[in-house]
Amino acid sequence: MTTLLAQHPVPGGRGALRRAGQLRHTSPGRLQLLLVLLLVLGALTGLVAGLTATSAAAGTADLRDRAQPLLAEAETIYSSLAEADTIAAQAFLAGGLEPAALTARYEERLAQVTTALTSASRRTPEGSEAAEAVHALAAGTTRYAALVATARAANRQGLPVGASYLSTASELNQQTLQPTAQSLFQFASREVDAGYEVARSSWWLILLLVLVVALTSALVATQVYLSRATRRTFNLPLVAATGLTVLLVAATGVLFALQRDHLRSAGEDGSVPVTALAERRILALRERASEALTLAARAGDGPHEEDFTAAQARLTFDDPELLKEAGLMRQARAQHDAYLALHQQVRELDDNGDYDGAVKLAVGQDSTDAFAALTGTLDEALDRRRAVFDEEIHQAGRGLGALTILAPLLVLAACVLAALGLRARLEEYR
Amino acid sequence: MRTRITVGAMALVLLLAGCTDDAPQTAAPVPVETTKETTAPAPVNCDARASLRPSGATPAPGKMPARSYLETIQKRGRLVLGTSQDSPLFSSRNPFSGKVEGFDIDMGKLIAKAIFGDENKLQIRVIPHADRTTIFSDGADTVDLVINTMTANCARWEQVDFSTTYLETGQRLLVAEDSTVDGLDDLKDQKVCAAVGSTSLANLQKAGTGATARNGWGECLVAFQQNEVVAISTDDTILAGLAAQDPFAKVVGPRFTEEPYAVAISKQHPDLTRFVNAVLDQSRRDGTWKTTYEKWLGALGPAPQPPAARYR
Numbered sequence: 001m002t003t004l005l006a007q008h009p010v011p012g013g014r015g016a017l018r019r020a021g022q023l024r025h026t027s028p029g030r031l032q033l034l035l036v037l038l039l040v041l042g043a044l045t046g047l048v049a050g051l052t053a054t055s056a057a058a059g060t061a062d063l064r065d066r067a068q069p070l071l072a073e074a075e076t077i078y079s080s081l082a083e084a085d086t087i088a089a090q091a092f093l094a095g096g097l098e099p100a101a102l103t104a105r106y107e108e109r110l111a112q113v114t115t116a117l118t119s120a121s122r123r124t125p126e127g128s129e130a131a132e133a134v135h136a137l138a139a140g141t142t143r144y145a146a147l148v149a150t151a152r153a154a155n156r157q158g159l160p161v162g163a164s165y166l167s168t169a170s171e172l173n174q175q176t177l178q179p180t181a182q183s184l185f186q187f188a189s190r191e192v193d194a195g196y197e198v199a200r201s202s203w204w205l206i207l208l209l210v211l212v213v214a215l216t217s218a219l220v221a222t223q224v225y226l227s228r229a230t231r232r233t234f235n236l237p238l239v240a241a242t243g244l245t246v247l248l249v250a251a252t253g254v255l256f257a258l259q260r261d262h263l264r265s266a267g268e269d270g271s272v273p274v275t276a277l278a279e280r281r282i283l284a285l286r287e288r289a290s291e292a293l294t295l296a297a298r299a300g301d302g303p304h305e306e307d308f309t310a311a312q313a314r315l316t317f318d319d320p321e322l323l324k325e326a327g328l329m330r331q332a333r334a335q336h337d338a339y340l341a342l343h344q345q346v347r348e349l350d351d352n353g354d355y356d357g358a359v360k361l362a363v364g365q366d367s368t369d370a371f372a373a374l375t376g377t378l379d380e381a382l383d384r385r386r387a388v389f390d391e392e393i394h395q396a397g398r399g400l401g402a403l404t405i406l407a408p409l410l411v412l413a414a415c416v417l418a419a420l421g422l423r424a425r426l427e428e429y430r
Numbered sequence: 431m432r433t434r435i436t437v438g439a440m441a442l443v444l445l446l447a448g449c450t451d452d453a454p455q456t457a458a459p460v461p462v463e464t465t466k467e468t469t470a471p472a473p474v475n476c477d478a479r480a481s482l483r484p485s486g487a488t489p490a491p492g493k494m495p496a497r498s499y500l501e502t503i504q505k506r507g508r509l510v511l512g513t514s515q516d517s518p519l520f521s522s523r524n525p526f527s528g529k530v531e532g533f534d535i536d537m538g539k540l541i542a543k544a545i546f547g548d549e550n551k552l553q554i555r556v557i558p559h560a561d562r563t564t565i566f567s568d569g570a571d572t573v574d575l576v577i578n579t580m581t582a583n584c585a586r587w588e589q590v591d592f593s594t595t596y597l598e599t600g601q602r603l604l605v606a607e608d609s610t611v612d613g614l615d616d617l618k619d620q621k622v623c624a625a626v627g628s629t630s631l632a633n634l635q636k637a638g639t640g641a642t643a644r645n646g647w648g649e650c651l652v653a654f655q656q657n658e659v660v661a662i663s664t665d666d667t668i669l670a671g672l673a674a675q676d677p678f679a680k681v682v683g684p685r686f687t688e689e690p691y692a693v694a695i696s697k698q699h700p701d702l703t704r705f706v707n708a709v710l711d712q713s714r715r716d717g718t719w720k721t722t723y724e725k726w727l728g729a730l731g732p733a734p735q736p737p738a739a740r741y742r
Contacts, residue, residue: 095528150655159675160522161655163515164648298515298530298556300572353508353553359528 027229028429031422034222038241038418041218045211046411049248052204053407056259057400059198064393067195068271070123070130071188072386073116075278077137078181080109080116082285085173088148089292090363092166098152106148113141120184130191133184140177144169170293185278192271199263199396205256212252215411216245219418226425237421241414248410255399262396269324270389274382276321281378284336286311288371291343295359300351312340324388328381335374342367476584479690480742481594482700484708491547499699503574504545511538512557512565512573516648518671519726520579521554530554533667533726534577537596537693537710540718541575544709559646560627563589566696574702575695579668581629582692591699592692593706595737596719599665600685601630604654604673611661613683614639623650623659630664633687639663647672654679665689670730690737711739 023029087106091098117138124130147169154162219242227233290308297304315336317329342361350358361367494500503509513521513534520534539549555573557565562576563586579599582592603622605611614637621640624631625647634641642659644650650662651672662672669681693710695703713719714736723733 093528096526147652154675155525158525160516160518160525161648161651161672161675162525163523164646164652167645168649168652298554300555353510355553 028426030225031426031429034218034225035419035422035426038215038218038222038422039415041211041215042411042415042418045208045215045245045248046408046415048204048208048211049252049407049411050404052201052208052252053400053403055204056199056201056256057397057404059195059201060259060263060393060397060400063192063195063199063266064390064397066123067188067191068389068393070120071185071192071271071275071278073120073123074181074185074188075282076116077113077120078178078185079278079282079285080112081141081173081177081181082282082289084109084113084144085170085178086285086289086292088151088166089170089289089296092163092296093292093359093363095359097156110141110145113137117141128187130184130187133180133187136180137177137184140172140180144172144177147172167296174289189275192275196263196267196271200260208252212245212249215414216242216249219245219414222418222422230425235421235425237417237424241417241421244410244414244417248407248414251410252403252407255403258398259396259400262392266389266392266396270385270392272321273324273385274389276319277325277378277382277385280315280317280332281375281382283311283315284371284374284378287315287339287343291346291362295346295350295355295362298355301347305347308343322381325381325384328377328384332374332377332381335370335377339367339370339374342370476587477740477742478582478584478587478592479595479692479737480740481592481692481707482703483741484704484711488544488705488708488712491544494545495701498701500545500701500705503702507546508551508553509538509542509545509575510553510555510571510573511535512555512562512576513538513578514559514646515554515556516646517579517668518647518675519667520671521577522648522671530556533597533722534579536722536726537577538575540713541693541706541709544705544712558627559625562627562694566590566694566698569696569698571696574699575693575706577693579665579691580694581665581689582694583629586694589697590694591697591703592694593703594710594739594741595690595692596710597667597691597723598734598737599667599689599691601633601664601687601689602666602669602681602685603683604662604669604679604681605660607678607680609660609680609682611682614663614686617661620661621659622661622663623653624662624664625650628664629687629689634663651676667727667730670727674729707739707741714739 020033023033084106087102087109091102091106094102117134121131121134121138124134147165151162151165151169154165219238223235223238223242226235226238287308290304290311294300294302294304294308317333317336322329346358346362346367349355349361489495489500492504494504513530515521515523515530517532517534520532521530522532523530535552535554538552538554542552543549545551557573557576557578559578562578562580565572565576567589576590580586582595586592603611603614603617611617614634617639619638619640621642622634623642623644624634626643626645631641631643642653644653647662647664647668650659650664653659654662655676662669666681666685673679673681693706695706710719713722719736720733723736727733
């Protein structure tokens with residue numbers, strides 16, 4: 001047969017293919033084919049198992065170290081900008097030289113914005129929409145701080161133009177900076193969603209499953225064939241190889257089941273409530289800012305009061321994503337109602353011509369305390385949910401690193417065993 | 431049809447000629463959209479300075495005539511004044527006290543005092559410049575009157591009633607100290623700031639400068655100091671208040687418009703207009719007007735004769 005082939009040489013791959021095709025007609029040939037099949041499937045399974053574990057580990061780490069922190073920073077930038085604007089408006093309302101406590105809080109918020117922007121810039125991919133938002137925010141915040149500083153300087157000299165600098169600054173904050181910060185927040189929240197997708201590595205897992213099933217089937221088929229052809233019921237190395245493959249399936253299955261369970265918890269009990277709480281905190285700040293701005297503008301029921309009503313309508317505490325913090329949310333709702341009652345009084349005073357009384361109540365201790373209580377509760381809930389996320393994401397990442405090394409090793413061992421088992425049978429044909 | 435338009439255009443020219451405050455030196459160009467005005471019922475021979483004559487004896491404070499709008503105000507217990515808080519010397523926020531004060535606010539106080547016997551029964555409500563003529567149109571009496579460096583002109587008479595003139599001013603330019611500009615002609619296509627909805631802005635647009643609108647005069651000063659505009663143009667009385675806050679600014683050029691300031695009142699309440707005219711007349715006679723002028727605008731020079739009241 002070989003001489004025949006030599007007389008009619010067929011060039012290149014087709015010759016190899018035909019030769020391989022001829023192999024199945026002889027027993028050692030079939031064994032050689034089975035060996036090649038097992039080794040190819042083994043190599044592929046090992047490779048894909050390693051890649052799946054790497055992808056899941058990297059995705060989980062990216063979620064933990066980049067996407068979720070970016071969301072936290074975006075939230076800090078957004079809410080600190082809103083709060084700086086609120087404080088500036090309140091200081092303006094107080095009249096005279098602004099109270100030192102308010103100045104200190106304003107400086108603190110601005111410092112938070114700058115710090116968060118610096119770390120956010122490290123977490124946003126260069127050239128992306130988010131990186132542009134970070135650049136725009138950095139430049140805008142500098143300009144905003146300069147306008148407020150000029151307003152203060154003018155105020156110190158008793159120049160009425162100080163008020164105009166403040167309203168120009170406030171306009172920049174509300175109409176340019178806050179919307180940009182909001183889009184960064186939305187980008188970060190999409191990154192978190194995408195981060196969960198990558199961490200789950202669903203496509204890699206499906207591919208791995210297909211390969212593992214194929215490998216196991218090939219191993220079983222080989223043993224069935226051997227036991228029929230050789231009257232030996234068991235080929236020990238092949239049985240061991242099958243055992244290792246099953247072990248790989250079990251280890252991968254358990255690890256990924258655990259990872260997915262922790263990821264689900266990190267999402268449902270961490271990321272989702274954190275995003276919802278952050279949004280509520282920003283809405284509450286917007287209410288407070290609108291109240292101060294309505295008074296600062298002396299406009300009565302102007303556009304700022306409409307902003308207040310719009311924010312109030314969206315500020316709910318009984319949404320399903322907040323169920324895990326139902327206790328704190330009940331407390332927050334009561335505190336929000338108390339603040340709303342004070343706001344109602346402020347509006348009544350102002351609408352009935354007692355502007356000074358309205359200002360006094362709005363920047364007074366009662367309102368400040370009522371509002372601080374509300375944000376304090378929201379902050380507490382936020383901290384708790386962030387802790388849950390940190391814990392769950394840490395758990396989710398466990399074992400994935402080991403799997404990255406172990407899975408290819410297990411498959412390698414299975415391949416070696418399979419080769420050994422088949423080689424012993426091949427030897428018999430020499 | 432053709433003759434109708436011609437007649438309309440002629441009527442418009444007459445109207446513009448009669449309406450002295452409306453850029454007197456540039457009555458020739460007739461923009462397309464104004465042809466529509468001729469079909470609307472416009473006051474014939476509009477004299478923007480002429481208001482409603484006070485009727486009979488002025489009621490004593492706290493004794494407003496029954497079933498009049500004045501009585502409504504008296505029952506409410508305060509007079510609601512629509513104004514701005516960033517027109518220095520007229521109505522701006524004092525950074526020390528947080529109170530809005532100035533010439534316009536003092537005019538409001540005179541009226542409050544005449545109604546209640548107490549000048550502090552005045553509620554200040556800041557309204558956007560652009561809303562000053564439309565604020566009365568919904569009939570909700572959001573404010574009783576608007577005193578806000580507001581020029582009485584024929585177009586605005588369509589929407590509101592004006593009192594007699596309480597101050598005569600004219601538009602000039604505020605530029606940087608080292609600028610060589612001394613008239614609008616030097617500022618073709620350059621950015622010049624004016625407040626939204628002001629006659630000053632309309633005048634700048636007509637003159638072909640790069641008119642830039644801001645929400646108020648203070649924000650124009652911010653834009654000027656941030657090098658966003660090269661000049662601010664409005665009535666010299668307002669410019670004086672802005673220049674006083676910036677040693678690197680100066681007011682230049684001649685007055686190129688006439689801007690008679692008057693109190694704007696809803697067309698639904700002629701009794702209030704007549705009453706305000708009586709109060710203004712009283713202030714011209716008893717020297718209050720002169721004292722107020724010296725208090726706020728003394729830096730512009732000695733107080734002139736108060737503008738004479740004209741009635742229709």
